[in-house]
Amino acid sequence: MTATEKQRRNQREHYLQVFCFLVFLFNGIYGQLQYSVIEEMKRGTIIGNLAKDLGLNIDDLSNRKFQLISKAKKIYFNINVENGDFIVSDRIDREKICGNKPNCFINLEAVIENPLNFYTITMEIQDVNDNAPIFSKKEFDLEISEVTLPGAHFALGNAQDPDLGTNSIQSYTLSSNENFGLGEKTTTDGIKYPEIILKKSLDREKQSFYELILTALDGGNPQKSSTATVKIVVQDFNDNLPLFTQDTYHIRLHENAAIGSIVIQLNASDEDEGSNAQITYSFSHISESAQQLFTIDSLHGDIKVAGGLDYEVSDTYEMTVEAKDGGGHVTHCKVSIQVVDVNDNAPDITITSLLGSIPEDSAPGTIIALLNVNDLDSGINSEVACHISDTLAFQLISSSSSYYKLVTASSMDRERNPSYNVTIQCMDNGSPPLSTNKTFQLNISDVNDNSPVFEKMNYIVYIGENNQPGTSIQSVRATDLDCDENGKISYSILYSNVEEIPVSSYISINSISGVIYAQRSFDYEQLREFQFQVMAKDSGSPPLSSNVTVRICIIDKNDNAPKILYPSPDTEGSALFEFIPHSAEKGYLVTKVIAVDADSGHNAWLSYHLLQVPDPTLFIIDHYSGEVKLTRDIEDTDTLRQKLVILVKDNGVPSLSCTVALSLVVAENFQQIVPEIKRQPNISNTSSNTTFYLVVSIAFISILFIATVLITIVLKCRKSDNPATYGAYSRNVYPQFTLGCPSEISDTSLPFPFSYDVCVTLDSKQNEIAYLKPVENVPTDNLIETDDSVSATDNSQTIVPSGIITQV
Template sequence: MAFRPKLLGCSGLVLLCLFGVFLLEARAGKIHYSVPEEVDKGSFVGNIAEDLGLQPQELTESRVRIVSRGKMQFFALNPRSGSLITAGRIDREELCAQSVRCMVSFNILLKDKMKLFPVDVEIIDINDNTPQFQLEELEVKMNEITTVGTRIPLPFGQDLDVGMNSLQSYELSWNPHFSLDVQQGAGVPQHPEMVLQRPLDREKEAVHHLVLTASDGGDPVRSGTLRIRVQVVDVNDNPPAFTQAQYHINVPENVPLGTQLLVVNATDPDEGANGEVTYSFHNIDHKVARIFQLDSYTGEIVNKEPLDFEEYEIYTMEIQAQDGAGLMSRAKVLVTVLDVNDNAPEMTITPVTTAVPENFPPGTIIALINVHDQDSGDNGRTTCSISGDLPFKLEKLVDNYYRLVTERTLDREFTSGYNVTVTAADEGTPALSTEAHISLLVTDVNDNPPAFPQESYSAYIPENNPRGASIFSVTAHDPDSNENARVIYSLAEDTIQGAPLSSYFSINSDTGVLYALRSFDFEQFHNLQLWVTARDSGDPPLSNNVSLSLFVLDQNDNAPEILYPALPMDGSTGVELAPRSAEPGYMVTKVVAVDRDSGQNAWLSYHLLKASEPGLFAVGVHTGEVRTARALHERDALKQSLVVAVQDHGQPPLSATVTLTIAVADSIPEVLADLDSIKTPANPDDSGLTLYLVVAVATVSCVFLAFVIVLMVLRLRRWHMSHLLQDRSRGLADVPASHFVGMDGVRAFLQTYSHEVSLTADSRKSHLIFPQPNYADTLISHESCEKKDFLSAPQSLHEDKKETYPQVNSL
């Protein structure tokens, strides 16, 4: 039979007015059922689905389960019908002993909503136990002078059933000397007494046999019997007498076994056997009889089994003292058991989850915890706590239930897992506690982008590097795990001089190693700016960028290039003019060279390698100026040849050489005369007037012819030189201005020379360059070098000053 929960007060009226969505909350009171004991397993107890407001199929979907305090499960749920059924046969007497009402309490847990509903099931007694006496036969000795009306207490029967099924009446078999009187009081069991109706006469009848029958009120009635043998003895007019009518003692439940609890004492003034007193238990429960032991001669009571406050709070015993003649007296003994904190709290943990993502919000339920202590009072009051600075907290529910929830958002990168220690402690002295451990794994969420150790990187690569060479390696770290931490590297899309960046560089997507796909030239690229992207493999992926500056290092791969004097294209040799009147230090000419490299690879020095007359000329190491080292003498040869080397400071150094031809003369006629004197002298035997005339005519003709040829050559030379300078200008357009400066890094000198006369002498070809007395040195500043190429400066100067660089072919 099922009893629907009743709501008290106006709260029930308010809840009845709510919508159907609150139906479950409206029935959140206790649910009461009743079921007879000893029914078969699977017997119907009540429709729990209907009382909870759920459909039967919702029991499975809501993950409904029974949460009981004890170790045994008496009931189960039928998911098909939504009914509460018995899980086995229930013995009410074993479960509740002599309690009037036998209640089994448990909770119904809706696991998905984490709600509890208390349920009480009353076990209804059936008449399955027969009244019994502890003894099968009772022997009573009575003195023959016993007074009529004497009452002899008889053992009362025991029936484990309750109510009408318990013992209801006694009946004594007929005997003219004895009758039965049953004493009954409120809340006190019936005590049968045998009353002496007539005086006894041992000589007529020494033994009387009677039968005491105890019957219950069940249907059908059950009964038990006790055989009584009354033996009439001789006169004994003094029964034993106890020193106390009732003995009381308080004993802690943890008292050791065999402890003397108390000693009862009864005295008998008679002599001989009539005064010898023996003690025995009378009307004692069989469970109590197993726990205590009574010495029949000394009256000492000891415990032979442990006392348990949780089972019995007060043990009630009746001690009977009997002398040798059979006279008896009785005293009551009350042993009160004091509770000792001997039971540690018990915890039942129902985990909700064992793994939680790190981005779950605070308040996520981890587990449901139930704490129970079998002790009473302060010894049974419990508290529950967790130890350590953990991001969890316990929330107290009803009936010593707690739930473990997250207090703040978890971070897997800080802690990937937790071992939560839950401690349940009582308030006893000393306090007892129990620990339980809950392991929780924090799963990763892609909440961290890859991070580079530096905000930017710089790398250096030598020019002329081999293709496919590794340049640099970047590494990004992602504190996430698994795929969320697998980093993929790539280069941001860009162009270099109109070409895609991917044609210059590539990066290993797994290792972050950067490779050069081309060989770089410092004269073309000084530095390059790249962006490296690190992206993880999470969903969605996170990324980060870092800048990489690549600097191309110069190598000494360009030899010095001599700009002046320029080698003629027709194979002739240029000639510089040095007047014989020049003083020491007179600048005859200047060698101008550049190097397309940079730094010390472009620092140039000038050296005189070879001279036709050593010691006559000197070359400036840093300027390239060719100056006279001493005064010129008449004996010095007309034609001087110098070999000048230009060398850079690279490792290894590179160099270039130029050959200078210097004519020593004060004027052009002198040069021509000197050149003529260089010829092989005529044979003296061929002298004569005719010869002189022929020579004179030939000379005049040759001079005239040479003059015409020189004019034509000058025109062609000027046209050729203009085109040559333009081509060189274009070839050096990319050369930095710093390459045109000398050792001091500030200036470069260009010297212009004007040529006014050209001639041809003999059959050898040579170029005569005649400097004016006032020559000009032109300083090319750094700014001007940046605005226009180096070769354009001398050309503009020539145009402004109307100077030319003719080359004269001499015969």
């Protein structure tokens, strides 16, 4: 190749690259890309970055399910989803893919979802010089009459090179011989056939046989070649060549042509006579695939179908037929067979994307599957229409000429239809039409759309105090309509405080069974009732829950003995002295015993009794108020010093009690009490001054106590907003009560309905006053009625909690 030819070739390649670049820019706007690659590239060779060329992010390739779809039999290209590189995945043989077509393209389709986009990618396969020229025969036999004049041409079979352009056959050479030269014959199709040119007359007597080497050269770099042997036998005179009626025969043949049917009947003529006019036919050049499909009758020139044709495999076949007469002269013609498509392929349904299940809360229009429908036929035979069996629940939408989206047409309900069998039928427009069905199952998965529901609106639990820790006290249960994890329920107690103590220190719950356990022994005197909320939560995502209120009511038991507040019980057996004037008359209030009981209801009803009394005719005690009074006037014969033992017991079962000893001294004034005190055996004579001060302190405390009670009553009477603070009851009637929990509790656990303000001395030996705080917000709507009415005009006594009565 000269320098000028090389320069022209470089210019053509440059123009081709510019043209391809412009085509790429134009097509990219409309979702089309075109690449140009050469054949025989190594596997893994990077062609370009497809993600960058399509304007996509690398993450979109995997997240949006990027796919390459090729209609070719092999997958020659692929994409690396990690970096977007467009690579060669298989060996590319241009001649195998496109044969001798001048332009070779492989069309790909790229599909990406969310949103759904389509891209057309055209791959132009460029030829490289990977094939050497091949002669149809290794040997060419010529018979030349010795009378043949110089300048005669003898056609030889041409070599074939599947490559194109400069890579194809460019020239022939012949080994040097003084009798023969090499020439070329070009047909109307542009095919060059080598010819032997007789340069000088032959003399069979001198030499009857010649053997020459014919070489075919292509224009590739490096250059490839092949050789054939030309054997020339000098014969007697034969001056006519066989002739075909035309150089090229064009035939249209349906792909369903029967085996053995005649494609064409060739007939070459020769004006010679005898053996020189006897013509035989053969294929001088035919591809391997065509050789499996066609045969030729060597005597009659009939080309017949020998195998099954398939338009989808190849739509064109070309072959060269050689006609040779008995004198050794040959001539050639070209037979081009165009295969005509028939509707012999049913539509092919390919599910490129499929959801095996969708949640039941999927909105209408949810994409279930992406279908690619392809018919290998052409023309009207490849036109396909598709429809689905269930048009109420699903809809088939055409996205492009070959893609369909299967979407939901309505809301899904797992409880009504847990699964669907969807059948898609596609039918072409051929005659007769062919169809294909595709059936797949779609499962409807459960979503957590149902909250747990408790069996009750709320729970009320009664438990006696002093229970054993760990005792099960109640079971709560909830149900959930969902399934699997969405219907699996766990129970827990919502965090709250009971009197600033976490509720978890009082109770616990089994998270699986819903059984509630007591964490501690309850004390009614410390805590009468409390409530908390139990949450039932399923295991869905996100979880759903519901709450229920559990109210714990503690039932009182008689576990507290009465406690005497006044007078203070003696220690070590010593007695408390109370002063009685000598002039006291019948009904005189000597003292008042004040006691309380930490229990409630009947367990806290107290009664007062004289356990030991020297003179039963002189003293009496009110069983309900605890007032000790004189039953008669004091006489001179009465003992000046009396000792009483008072018993206080509650109304519980069994009853609990306590006692207090009280020493009474009859005197005209406080000075007379001192000698009585000095006569006590447990008092030392050396502490006379201390005793005196003690008596004075007792008198002062008593006066202060009476004044405090009077002031308290006056202040309470002035409070018009709380008229029920004080209530006087008949001496012979027990106090009235209200319920702290529903009336299912027995009457042994009833609290008081009212609150009281009382000031009492806890000990006559101490100059201290205990102030009992009122209990607020005590309900009074469930009072238990008694047979006796309450006297509201009796102001001589006030009922205090647990039977405390204070003299006013």
